[in-house]
Amino acid sequence: MVYSSQMTHDLSKSNEINFDGLIGPTHTYAGLSFGNVASLSHRSLASHPREAVLQGLKKMKALSDLGLKQAILPPQQRPDLITLRNLGFSGTPSQILEKAWKKAPQVLAACYSASSMWTANAATISPSSDTQDHRIHLTPANLINKFHRSLEAETTARLLKAIFPDQQFFAHHPPLPAGGHLFSDEGAANHTRFTNAYGNLGINFFVFGRAASDPSSLRSPKIFPARQTLEASQAIARLHLLDPDRVIFGQQNPDAIDAGAFHNDVVAVGNLNVLFFHELAFSNPEQLLTEIDSRLQSQCNIELIPIQVPSQEISLEEAVKSYLFNSQLLTLPEGGMLLVAPQECEETPSVAQYLKNLVESRSTPIRAVRHFDLRQSMRNGGGPACLRLRVVLNEEEISHCAPQVFMNDALYSRLIDWADRHYRDQLTPDDLRDPQLASESDRALDELTQILGIGSVYDFQR
Numbered sequence: 388m389v390y391s392s393q394m395t396h397d398l399s400k401s402n403e404i405n406f407d408g409l410i411g412p413t414h415t416y417a418g419l420s421f422g423n424v425a426s427l428s429h430r431s432l433a434s435h436p437r438e439a440v441l442q443g444l445k446k447m448k449a450l451s452d453l454g455l456k457q458a459i460l461p462p463q464q465r466p467d468l469i470t471l472r473n474l475g476f477s478g479t480p481s482q483i484l485e486k487a488w489k490k491a492p493q494v495l496a497a498c499y500s501a502s503s504m505w506t507a508n509a510a511t512i513s514p515s516s517d518t519q520d521h522r523i524h525l526t527p528a529n530l531i532n533k534f535h536r537s538l539e540a541e542t543t544a545r546l547l548k549a550i551f552p553d554q555q556f557f558a559h560h561p562p563l564p565a566g567g568h569l570f571s572d573e574g575a576a577n578h579t580r581f582t583n584a585y586g587n588l589g590i591n592f593f594v595f596g597r598a599a600s601d602p603s604s605l606r607s608p609k610i611f612p613a614r615q616t617l618e619a620s621q622a623i624a625r626l627h628l629l630d631p632d633r634v635i636f637g638q639q640n641p642d643a644i645d646a647g648a649f650h651n652d653v654v655a656v657g658n659l660n661v662l663f664f665h666e667l668a669f670s671n672p673e674q675l676l677t678e679i680d681s682r683l684q685s686q687c688n689i690e691l692i693p694i695q696v697p698s699q700e701i702s703l704e705e706a707v708k709s710y711l712f713n714s715q716l717l718t719l720p721e722g723g724m725l726l727v728a729p730q731e732c733e734e735t736p737s738v739a740q741y742l743k744n745l746v747e748s749r750s751t752p753i754r755a756v757r758h759f760d761l762r763q764s765m766r767n768g769g770g771p772a773c774l775r776l777r778v779v780l781n782e783e784e785i786s787h788c789a790p791q792v793f794m795n796d797a798l799y800s801r802l803i804d805w806a807d808r809h810y811r812d813q814l815t816p817d818d819l820r821d822p823q824l825a826s827e828s829d830r831a832l833d834e835l836t837q838i839l840g841i842g843s844v845y846d847f848q849r
Contacts, residue, residue, distance in 0.1 A: 388768070390821075398414075400586070400781055400782045401584070401585045401586025401708055401779055401780065401781040402434075402455065402456045402585060402779070402791075403456070403585045403714070403717075403775070403777050403778070403779050403837070404456040404458050404508060404775045404779070404780055404785075405440055405447075405450065405455070405456070405457055405458070405460060405717075405775040405779070406458045406459065406460045406775060406777075406792075407443060407446070407447050407458070407460065407461065407506065407690045407774050407775045407776075408443070408460045408503060408504040408505060408506035408509070408761070408774055408775070408776075409440060409443065409460065409461055409462050409504070409621075409802075409835070410436070410439040410440040410442075410443050410462065410501060410504040410615030410764065411436075411440075411462030411463065411501035411503065411504065411821075411828070412435070412436055412440075412462075412465075412498045412501075412809060412810050412811070412824075412827060412828040412832075413465040413466065413500070413501050413814070413824065413828055414435075414436040414439045414501040414504070414763065414767075414794075414814065414829050415430045415434045415439075415499060415500070415501070415814050415816065415818075415819070416433075416762070416766060417435050417496035417499075417500065417535075417816070418444050420459065420743050421464065423515075432646075432766070432767075433814065433815045434587035434763065434813070434814050434848065435763055435812060435813055435814075436501075436763075436810045436811055436813075436814055437807070437810035437812050438812075439764060439769045439807060440810055441806060441808045442502070442538050442653070442760055442761050442762070442763055442849070443504070443761070443764065443772060443774060443805060444761070444799065444806070445759070446759045446761065446771065446774070446803055447459070447502060447737070447794050447799075448794065448799045449757075449759070450717070450727065450737055451794040451795070451799075452641060453604060453660055453674050453719065453720070453725070454719070454720040455717055455719075455720070457793070457794035458507045458532070458550075458711050458792045458793045458794060459792045459793075459794065459798075460509060460546060460776060460779075460792075460801075460840060461546060461832070461835055461839060461841070461844075462501060462503050462504065463501075463503040463538075463539055463543075463834070464542065464586040464828070464829070464832055464846055464847060465498065465499050465500065465501060465825075465828055466484065466495070466498045466499045466819075466824075466825050466828075467499075467538050468480055468498075468559060468825070469539055469846060470489050470498050470500055470837070471483050471484075471494070471495070474491075475492065476762075480765075480822055481822035482826055484819070484820055484822055484825065485535060485820055486820075488819065488820040489627055492816075493818075494568065494775065495819055495820075496535075496537075496694055496816070496819060497534050497535035497538070498538065499819050500536075500538075502535055502536055502539070502767070503539050503542075504764065504769065504773075504774060505576075505764075505769045505774060505777060506528060506689060506773075506775060507527060507537065507574060507575050507576055507650070507652055507772065507776055507827070508528050508573055508574040508575070508576050508650070508773075508775040509539075509543050509575075509776050510527045510528055510543060510547060510574050510575065510646070510751065510776065511525075511526050511528065511572075511574055511575050511623050511627070512524070512525050512526075512527050512579075512776065512777070512778050513591070513629060514585070514589070514778075514780075514837055515586060515780035515781075515784065516586055516587055516588055516589065516631070517578065517580075517589055517591065517627070517629055517631070517633065518558075518627055518628045518629065518778070519628035519629075519630070520627070520628055521780070522555075522556055522557060522625065523551065523556060523558065523625035523757055523779075523780070524557075524558045524564070524628065524686065525537075525547050525551065525557060525558070525560065525624055525625055525628070526561075527540045527543040527544045527547065527560075527561075527562045527563065527574075528540065528543075528561040528562065528572045528574030528575075529562040529563050529564075529565050529570070529571070529572050530572070530573060530574070531565045531568060531571050531572075532568070532571050532573065532614040538553070538564070538844045540562040541746060542844070542845070542846075544559065544738070545563070545844045546841070546844055547559060549789060549841040549842055549844050550788055550789045550792055551787075551788055551789075551843060552787070552788075552789070553597055553787040555787075556783075556784050556787050557710065557787075560626050560627075560780050563619055563623075564623055565575070566610075567599075568599060568616070568839070569599045569600065569616065569618050569619075570599075570616060570618055570619045570622055571599070571614055571615060571616045571617045571619055571623075572615065572616075572619040572620075572774055573614050573760050574776075574844050575776055575777065576638075576650035576652045576772075576773065577593065577594045577595065577596075577620070577650055577651045577652070577658035578592065578593055578594070578623075578635075578653065579591075579592045579594075579618075579651075579655070579656075579662070579687065580657070580777075580829065581660055581662070581679060581683055581687070581691065581778075582593070582659060582687055582689075583659065583660060583683075583687045583688065583689040584659075585659075585779045585791065586779065586781055587687065587689070587755070588633065588686060588687065588688060589633065589681065590633050590634075590635065590682045590683055590687065591624065591633060591634045592619075592628055592635050592637065592657070592671070592679060592718040593620035593623070593624065593635070593637070594620075594636075594637050594638070594651035594655075595612055595617040595619070595620050595633065595636060595638060595639065596608070596612075596613025596616070596619070596636075596639050596641075596756040597613040597615075597616055597617070598616065598617040599616040599617070599618055599794060600618060605638060605670070606641050606643040606670065607641055608642075608644040608645045609641070609645055610644075610645040611644050611645055611647070611649065613639070613641070613644055614649060614650070615650070615791050616641075617636060617638075618639050618797070620735075621636065632682075632686065633686055635675070635679060635682060635684065635690050636676055637669055637671075637675045638653070638667065638668070638669065638670040638671070638672050639669060639670070640654075640668055640669055641670070642667055642724050643665070643667050643668055643701065643703060644707050645701045645709050646667075646704060647707040647708075647769075648668075648703075648706075648707055650773075651668070652698055652712065652713055652772045652773065653706075653710065653712060653713050654668035654703075654706060654707075654712050655668045655669070655712055655722070656712050656713070656714060656715070656716045657716065657778050658716040658717065658724060659685075659724075659752075660683060660689045660690065660691055660692055660726065661692045661694065661716065661720060661751070661752055661753075662676075662679070662689075662691060662692070662693050663694045663696075663714075663716060663726075663753070664693070664694070664695060664696070664712065665695075665696050665698070665701070665703060665706050665711075665712060665713065666695050666696060666697050666698055667698060667703050668712075672695075676691065676693050676718075676810075679691050680693075684779075685801040692751065692752065692800055693752050694704040694745075695807075696711075699743055700737065700740055701737050701738055702737075705735055705737055707736075708731070708735065709729070709731045709732045709733060709734075709738045710728075710729050710732070710733040710765065710836050711728065711732055711735075711738050711741075711742075712772075713769075713770035713771060713772045713773055713820065714726050714728040714729070714732070714771055714772060715727035715729055715752070715771045715772050715775060716772065718756070719755075723752055723753075723754035723755070723756060723834065724753045724754060725753075725754070725755050725756070725830045726742070726753050726755070726756045727757055727759065727771045728742070728756055728757070728759070728770075728771065729758065729759060729765055729770045730758045730759060730760045730762070731765060731770075732756075732758060734837070736786060743758045753839050759771060759814065762845075763775070765826055771806075772846075789839065789841050790840065791838065791839050791840035791841075792839050792841070801838055802838070805831070805834060805835065807839060809830065809831035809834070810831070811824075811827070825833040829847050832845055833845075833847075833848065836848065
């Protein structure tokens with residue numbers, strides 16, 4: 388099917404909608420993510436799945452009540468029995484789980500992982516205002532740097548097609564090729580879009596950790612791996628039909644990666660023409676800031692507002708520990724911006740003082756900070772920004788989405804009741820051998836697809 392470049396949309400009423408990931412029933416602390424300090428430090432502790440999903444829902448509802456657009460992305464089917472079978476574990480589901488528990492407990496933990504909650508890694512999505520065919524383009528992240536996350540891409544693609552089904556408005560691409568880590572793609576956690584209004588043309592800023600085809604050309608981290616490749620970011624920009632004059636590629640500082648900033652959204656967050664970042668977030672920051680500002684002024688007729696946090700006020704270690712920059716930066720309906728921060732920011736003295744001074748100074752568009760208790764997610768290394776995927780939609784595009792995924796009072800009440808009935812209070816690593824956990828998870832997801840009206844998207848439903 389050919390789409391005309393003259394296709395138009397009403398851009399005047401576009402909104403940035405946060406699609407938050409629902410935390411799944413098998414939320415555990417398995418320490419699967421090398422390079423993620425929080426994930427490794429909480430390995431094998433007891434988790435609390437019901438508390439986790441309720442914490443996430445509370446944040447979604449609170450933001451919706453402020454007049455911000457909010458929607459849901461469902462979790463993945465876990466455990467992933469198909470992968471376990473493909474790895475040679477046979478028999479009934481109970482036998483497969485028992486064999487994997489005895490022979491390969493880390494593989495079993497990976498196949499149970501609820502890491503799809505961090506939907507900032509689910510995909511990269513470009514709005515219709517930026518693409519040459521004026522459709523929204525979606526590419527699920529392949530997440531090949533980590534085994535447990537590489538299992539997500541196929542189901543993510545199904546979920547996105549169920550939520551955004553109309554090909555007249557939505558162009559779905561397959562995940563990038565997985566071989567050799569040349570196109571290692573970690574999704575929107577390494578992408579920021581700058582603009583003067585959500586529905587207008589924007590500048591797309593892709594942050595990468597390494598150049599896989601020429602690794603010696605750039606400085607590399609010494610402790611933890613750089614996940615996102617330049618080649619993956621360039622491929623996404625091509626696939627999404629973005630204007631090269633409105634695309635910028637920048638390298639994340641290897642020192643930030645070694646400090647535990649495995650994605651750029653751990654050290655920087657942007658919104659409209661504001662970039663809030665740690666001074667050690669990027670390699671060659673002065674050059675990058677100059678380029679972003681120049682493109683914004685020439686293409687969008689607006690200046691960049693950089694808010695750089697110096698190391699002498701907040702160290703890189705404090706930034707990673709508190710997840711200050713993994714906050715959401717949101718435009719309020721009444722104007723000004725709100726920083727949605729994890730509760731850990733209140734409990735880190737240097738960060739708490741910085742934020743107090745920032746708001747009181749009124750020298751930036753950030754007018755308020757709101758803290759949320761997301762400890763269940765934070766202990767696995769994901770803060771407010773990890774839990775959401777940003778999608779710019781106008782009213783016509785919204786009308787062609789699955790309507791029941793958008794947060795409102797009725798959906799919130801149904802999901803609270805659903806979580807209370809289906810989620811366990813506590814999980815330990817020993818519980819992963821329990822076949823009842825797998826059955827409980829399937830029942831929960833089966834009911835969830837009915838609540839959200841997205842049809843049969845999971846393997847056990849097909």
